[in-house]
Amino acid sequence: MSKSRYGINVARWGVCLGFSVLLGFLGLPLSSMAQEDLPEGFKQQGLPSPPPAEQIEAGKRVYFTKCVWCHGVEGAGDGPGAVRLWPRPRNFNAGTFKIRHTASGQLPLIDLDLLQTVTHGLPGSAMPSWEGILTEQQRKDVLAFVTTQLVQDRSWQDEEFEEFFVLELEKLAPKEGTPESIKRGSELVVEKKCIECHGLEGRGDGNAFNLKDDWGFSIQPADWHKCWNFRGSRQDPYNVKNIFRTFSTGLNGTPMPSFADNTSVDERWDIANYVNSLCEREQEIKAPQGTVTDETALTFSTSQPLGIDPLTDKPKSNFVVPSKFVEGDLPTDENDERWNLIPRRWIAMGGQITHKPRNFVNRIDDMWVRALYNETHIEFMFRWDDRTKSIQEDEVDWDPTEVNLEDYGVEEQAPQGTTFEEDPFHQESIAAKQKDGYAVYNDGVAFQFPIKWQELPAPRKPRYFWGDERFAADITKWTADGTLGVYEGTGWDQDFTEVDFQEEVEVVKAEWANGQWTVIVKRPLKGDYDEVAYLEQGKYIPMVFFAWDGHNGDVGRKMAVSAFYYLVMEPPIPMSTYIYPGLITVGIVIIEGWVLGRRANRRKDKGQA
Amino acid sequence: MTWLKLVEGYMPMQMISELAGSILVFALVNWALNRAGMGIPKFWAGIGVWIYIQLYLKYRIYPPIPFSVRAIYGTVSGCGIFMWVSGSEGEWQEFKRPILNVMDGISGFHKGVRTAALIVIPLALGGFAYNSFLPSFEEPIELRTVHPAPPATTKVHGKTFVLQVVENPYRVNDDGKYDQAFTDARIVEQAMGRLMKDVNDPNYNPWDPNAEGYIKYVREGGEIFFQNCHFCHGDNLNGRGLWAYAFNPIPANFTDAGTIAQLQETFVFWRVSKGGIGLPGEGFPWASVMPPWEQHLTVDEIWKVVMFEYWHTGYYPRTWD
Numbered sequence: 001m002s003k004s005r006y007g008i009n010v011a012r013w014g015v016c017l018g019f020s021v022l023l024g025f026l027g028l029p030l031s032s033m034a035q036e037d038l039p040e041g042f043k044q045q046g047l048p049s050p051p052p053a054e055q056i057e058a059g060k061r062v063y064f065t066k067c068v069w070c071h072g073v074e075g076a077g078d079g080p081g082a083v084r085l086w087p088r089p090r091n092f093n094a095g096t097f098k099i100r101h102t103a104s105g106q107l108p109l110i111d112l113d114l115l116q117t118v119t120h121g122l123p124g125s126a127m128p129s130w131e132g133i134l135t136e137q138q139r140k141d142v143l144a145f146v147t148t149q150l151v152q153d154r155s156w157q158d159e160e161f162e163e164f165f166v167l168e169l170e171k172l173a174p175k176e177g178t179p180e181s182i183k184r185g186s187e188l189v190v191e192k193k194c195i196e197c198h199g200l201e202g203r204g205d206g207n208a209f210n211l212k213d214d215w216g217f218s219i220q221p222a223d224w225h226k227c228w229n230f231r232g233s234r235q236d237p238y239n240v241k242n243i244f245r246t247f248s249t250g251l252n253g254t255p256m257p258s259f260a261d262n263t264s265v266d267e268r269w270d271i272a273n274y275v276n277s278l279c280e281r282e283q284e285i286k287a288p289q290g291t292v293t294d295e296t297a298l299t300f301s302t303s304q305p306l307g308i309d310p311l312t313d314k315p316k317s318n319f320v321v322p323s324k325f326v327e328g329d330l331p332t333d334e335n336d337e338r339w340n341l342i343p344r345r346w347i348a349m350g351g352q353i354t355h356k357p358r359n360f361v362n363r364i365d366d367m368w369v370r371a372l373y374n375e376t377h378i379e380f381m382f383r384w385d386d387r388t389k390s391i392q393e394d395e396v397d398w399d400p401t402e403v404n405l406e407d408y409g410v411e412e413q414a415p416q417g418t419t420f421e422e423d424p425f426h427q428e429s430i431a432a433k434q435k436d437g438y439a440v441y442n443d444g445v446a447f448q449f450p451i452k453w454q455e456l457p458a459p460r461k462p463r464y465f466w467g468d469e470r471f472a473a474d475i476t477k478w479t480a481d482g483t484l485g486v487y488e489g490t491g492w493d494q495d496f497t498e499v500d501f502q503e504e505v506e507v508v509k510a511e512w513a514n515g516q517w518t519v520i521v522k523r524p525l526k527g528d529y530d531e532v533a534y535l536e537q538g539k540y541i542p543m544v545f546f547a548w549d550g551h552n553g554d555v556g557r558k559m560a561v562s563a564f565y566y567l568v569m570e571p572p573i574p575m576s577t578y579i580y581p582g583l584i585t586v587g588i589v590i591i592e593g594w595v596l597g598r599r600a601n602r603r604k605d606k607g608q609a
Numbered sequence: 610m611t612w613l614k615l616v617e618g619y620m621p622m623q624m625i626s627e628l629a630g631s632i633l634v635f636a637l638v639n640w641a642l643n644r645a646g647m648g649i650p651k652f653w654a655g656i657g658v659w660i661y662i663q664l665y666l667k668y669r670i671y672p673p674i675p676f677s678v679r680a681i682y683g684t685v686s687g688c689g690i691f692m693w694v695s696g697s698e699g700e701w702q703e704f705k706r707p708i709l710n711v712m713d714g715i716s717g718f719h720k721g722v723r724t725a726a727l728i729v730i731p732l733a734l735g736g737f738a739y740n741s742f743l744p745s746f747e748e749p750i751e752l753r754t755v756h757p758a759p760p761a762t763t764k765v766h767g768k769t770f771v772l773q774v775v776e777n778p779y780r781v782n783d784d785g786k787y788d789q790a791f792t793d794a795r796i797v798e799q800a801m802g803r804l805m806k807d808v809n810d811p812n813y814n815p816w817d818p819n820a821e822g823y824i825k826y827v828r829e830g831g832e833i834f835f836q837n838c839h840f841c842h843g844d845n846l847n848g849r850g851l852w853a854y855a856f857n858p859i860p861a862n863f864t865d866a867g868t869i870a871q872l873q874e875t876f877v878f879w880r881v882s883k884g885g886i887g888l889p890g891e892g893f894p895w896a897s898v899m900p901p902w903e904q905h906l907t908v909d910e911i912w913k914v915v916m917f918e919y920w921h922t923g924y925y926p927r928t929w930d
Contacts, residue, residue, distance in 0.1 A: 057808075060808050061804050061805060061807075061808040062802065062804060064805065064808050064814055064816050065797060065802075065803070065804045065805045065808075065921075066802075066804075066844070066845065068816055069831055069832075069834075069835040069839075069844070070835060070844070073816060079835065080831070080832035080833075080835045080836055081835030081836060081839060081844075083836060084836055125851075126839065126840075126844065126850075126851050127844075128843060128844050128845060128849060130845075133802065133845050133847070134801075134802045135801050135802060138801075138802045138804075309854070310671055311671070311672065311849070311853070311859060312849065312853050312854035312859065313854075314854035317854070317857065318748070319748045319857055320746050320747065320748050322746060348854045348855040349855055350840075350841075350851075350852030350854075350855035350856075351840070351852065353837075353840060353841075353898075353900060354884070354885070354886075354898050354899070354900040354901075355900065355904065356904065356905070358900075358905075360840065362852075365855075459749075459751040459753075459893070460890070460895065461895045461896065462895060463886065463894065463895040464895060464896055464898065465898075468895065471895075538744070540746070540749055561855075561898075562855060563855060563856055563857040563896070564857065564896055566746075566748065566749070568746040570744065570746065571744065573743065573744065574744075576742065577739065577742040577743055577744070578739075580738060580742055581735045581736070581738035581739040581742060582735065584734060584735055584738045585731045585732065585734065585735030585738075586731075588730060588731040588734055588735075589727075589731050592727055592730070592731070595712075596712065599712050599713065603713065
């Protein structure tokens with residue numbers, strides 16, 4: 001082992017020496033040599049030795065059981081799964097890999113970068129974590145197969161063309177995320193032009209539809225507010241080192257460059273600290289237009305990260321949406337202090353794939369909700385990230401109550417076309433091909449309650465998807481063209497019935513800014529008992545959320561949807577909460593006195609006896 | 610810290626062995642200390658073990674166990690420890706002594722502890738009572754039947770299938786006859802990784818260009834699976850798909866011995882064809898997003914995808930006898 005490495009080193013030094021002599025003769029400055037050109041924080045490393053043939057054979061068995069379904073027989077990222085996926089599975093042939101410790105354009109380290117990718121998966125894509133499914137040996141075996149047999153255009157053993165400048169992440173101590181560092185980072189992202197793609201507030205809305213990857217597929221800048229979706233987050237999303245690594249080495253095959261050459265290590269830590277601080281936390285922190293004041297920076301540096309669910313590697317869900325009572329009028333905008341009376345809830349959303357047209361590529365994967373109520377009304381504030389503000393330009397042909405839109409040409413895309421050229425169906429491909437020439441629908445948000453939920457035989461609810469024949473749903477739906485309606489739904493394929501409640505509901509605010517929608521909807525607690533949900537204090541009221549992204553072709557049944565949540569309008573705390581514990585405390589003091597008194601008497605008796 | 614990770618499917622065994630292991634370590638340490646003449650009083654040892662078990666249950670197990678269940682475990686382990694400390698009259702006296710010493714206030718130190726306890730105990734219990742009286746709104750627990758009884762027949766794409774007698778038309782041997790033993794021999798290995806038996810043999814590798822019959826149908830089923838099902842059920846059929854995070858509870862895990870491994874293939878055919886909306890009431894049809902796949906797939910495609918699920922997880926479908 002050590003002998004062969006020694007051999008490679010000798011060979012490398014021989015080559016280097018030969019080249020330097022040659023270059024010297026040619027009169028070229030030696031500074032063009034790699035060693036001198038290393039960006040700050042990098043070191044040069046030798047080429048790995050090729051894996052043994054048995055390991056490649058073992059890896060082939062793993063590949064054809066687990067990986068081939070998406071990555072394809074030739075590793076071209078064209079397996080049967082590829083056609084409905086976005087981001088697409090990796091095409092291994094060119095040896096282009098995103099997440100690396102190596103400098104821009106170089107191959108990744110097999111036993112570090114690729115092994116971590118297989119071990120931890122790539123969140124935000126369909127690549128799962130294979131830890132606990134494949135043994136470490138099996139994971140290494142499959143990498144031996146992929147890197148030798150499926151990467152065709154390059155080779156880890158190619159001494160002529162390949163070199164490895166490796167980011168020394170383990171040796172570089174992260175800079176503490178102090179308010180000063182975060183503030184400096186927020187200035188640097190402007191200076192280094194990060195915001196041109198990632199947007200002023202880092203929601204990836206800067207250049208949402210013009211970017212393509214090396215294969216021509218549409219690619220969108222990362223949303224810094226959802227670090228759990230960072231491909232390179234390695235199941236450790238709030239770790240600033242992951243951001244530092246991506247920023248230092250870039251993402252090969254994508255428009256994301258490496259900033260190693262034009263930023264110092266210190267600057268890179270500042271940027272990484274700022275990007276990391278933007279990732280959503282328990283407390284909602286706003287830095288409007290990306291302007292970070294000293295106060296905001298302090299809040300960023302002290303707030304607690306969200307709890308991450310180890311089963312899904314996303315924030316932990318709490319399925320109860322609390323609502324608090326407030327005196328007087330309900331808030332008129334999102335800046336009202338009273339919103340902070342209640343925690344915001346993270347609503348996880350997936351694509352609707354139960355009924356046609358199905359949404360295999362959902363651009364909205366979560367939403368934040370808060371709710372407040374007074375004597376007569378309840379108000380919901382929805383906030384979700386959407387890179388594009390979408391309002392349908394032409395008049396909508398159909399009525400808001402219509403749900404079967406096949407006759408208007410809204411149909412499910414067929415699974416076909418594994419290359420960009422062949423793929424006429426994916427919205428994001430169409431978007432990348434012809435910026436303006438494709439259908440854009442309205443963004444929107446909706447929520448449903450059961451009508452007459454008080455009478456449902458527990459745990460029966462109307463079906464999550466717009467109710468069913470026996471139990472109807474009360475659906476409040478807002479679309480970006482300004483339509484707000486309350487409808488009765490009796491099934492996923494049944495047109496809505498308009499409810500005589502339209503004048504009572506109100507859009508308090510609907511604003512898209514820097515990649516985020518803020519929509520505040522107010523509705524009365526009570527209406528006609530038989531037609532709309534009659535909301536009561538202290539009860540669990542089942543609730544489902546829906547969201548549409550118009551630029552993703554979302555309309556009608558094609559949307560993002562949540563599981564069942566429960567709205568609870570928390571009643572004021574009753575007096576008994578204070579009285580009984582007080583009585584209990586007093587009672588225990590009496591019992592203590594009695595026990596100690598008895599003990600003392602017994603001892604006295606014994607002593608006398 | 611890979612070795613510390615709780616492995617799915619093995620979690621209960623792992624938990625029991627870890628707890629048993631740590632009790633053993635406690636016993637050994639206790640024994641060694643006693644030998645060395647530095648024995649810990651039983652009073653403190655008992656309390657220490659009990660606290661250790663509580664912390665283990667609270668912080669080690671994931672998904673978290675509800676408080677009520679932890680309270681039951683706490684009572685049971687408390688009883689066990691009580692039996693241990695009160696094994697003989699002498700041991701019981703030894704256990705009681707620190708408590709009685711404090712109650713009697715035999716020294717200045719004990720008097721101090723007694724005063725502190727007199728204040729802390731009522732306050733702690735009062736606080737506990739306040740917390741339990743404070744209205745809190747935890748997610749209600751709803752228990753559904755995971756595998757409700759199937760109907761006798763089901764009608765898919767206009768054709769009626771009698772679930773007791775119908776056979777998967779693609780589960781066939783080289784002669785084209787239904788043959789479960791033949792196909793069972795060709796599924797993946799039931800070892801870590803669940804890999805195909807031989808990648809270079811067209812009898813075992815669905816992707817072999819020469820694969821014919823059963824094993825070729827497996828590939829076709831897999832193609833359907835990876836265009837339709839993996840979004841929820843996951844690339845490894847373990848219920849951890851792309852959108853698992855949006856579910857409550859997360860989607861069915863086919864690699865678990867409690868799902869397709871204990872069901873007849875025709876049951877799975879019925880569940881796939883009719884989806885969540887086709888479930889009887891006890892299966893919570895209103896909450897399941899499982900599509901009625903007859904809306905998206907043909908009967909042949911459904912049979913193939915069901916067969917692929919058995920192939921990929923290495924389970925044999927349960928038979929009627």
